[in-house]
Amino acid sequence: MELTRPVFFVGFMGAGKTSVARRLARTCGVASVDMDTYIERREGKKVKEIFAEGGEEGFRAIETDVLRELGAKPDPLLISCGGGVVVTPANHDVFREAGFVVYLEVTADEAASRISDTSTRPLFQNLEAARARCEERLPLYEAVANVRVSTAGKSVPAIAREVQRILEKEGILCPQQR
Numbered sequence: 001m002e003l004t005r006p007v008f009f010v011g012f013m014g015a016g017k018t019s020v021a022r023r024l025a026r027t028c029g030v031a032s033v034d035m036d037t038y039i040e041r042r043e044g045k046k047v048k049e050i051f052a053e054g055g056e057e058g059f060r061a062i063e064t065d066v067l068r069e070l071g072a073k074p075d076p077l078l079i080s081c082g083g084g085v086v087v088t089p090a091n092h093d094v095f096r097e098a099g100f101v102v103y104l105e106v107t108a109d110e111a112a113s114r115i116s117d118t119s120t121r122p123l124f125q126n127l128e129a130a131r132a133r134c135e136e137r138l139p140l141y142e143a144v145a146n147v148r149v150s151t152a153g154k155s156v157p158a159i160a161r162e163v164q165r166i167l168e169k170e171g172i173l174c175p176q177q178r
């Protein structure tokens, strides 16, 4: 199959953006890219090190640069964003101009139960702070979303199938034209 526009997955850390995009890419035969992984390869450093050296501000600048680059690829991709991509206002323009945004909903408590190693996520260091951060970001996720998908109690393959149906209905995921 092929994509007519880039599809961005947003949502809090642990929502399943990376897992769902990867699963959908595999089952539909389209390409996916994970922004955190892409950033780590490009910078030759782990996200944690980028935060330690340049702070959140340094990380966000790289993130916006990469979002613009990936959103402008001639062959559209499934793009799993970092959990904080919505905090930078300029990123909202990229979403609006280029793509379709799938918001995967999760609570901080459920996310905490899914993530085995929070040390890789500098902004998920304790549950209290994560709950507050998650709540603070809800309106931002909602503002950019073209569609919301609840992930509570659902498996990654089930969520991927649900997203696939939505993308097909919207004409974003189509049978290959050539």
Ligand SMILES: Nc1ncnc2c1ncn2[C@@H]1O[C@H](COP(=O)(O)OP(=O)(O)OP(=O)(O)O)[C@@H](O)[C@H]1O
Binding pocket: 011, 012, 013, 014, 015, 016, 017, 018, 019, 020, 036, 080, 081, 082, 083, 084, 114, 115, 116, 121, 151, 154, 155, 156, 159
């Ligand atoms: N629906 C789900 N049910 C159970 N576990 C899940 C589900 N989705 C993801 N997970 C697990 O939660 C962990 C985090 O998932 P994933 O890395 O896909 O989240 P993410 O949204 O990309 O997070 P981040 O913003 O930190 O990159 C992984 O171990 C994954 O296997």
Ligand SMILES: O=C(O)C1=C[C@@H](O)[C@@H](O)[C@H](O)C1
Binding pocket: 012, 013, 036, 047, 081, 082, 083, 084, 085, 120, 121, 122, 123
């Ligand atoms: O929610 C966030 O702010 C982040 C989520 C991760 O995906 C990484 O992009 C980074 O750890 C920041």
Ligand SMILES: [Mg+2]
Binding pocket: 017, 018, 019, 034, 036, 080, 081, 082
């Ligand atoms: Mg991820």
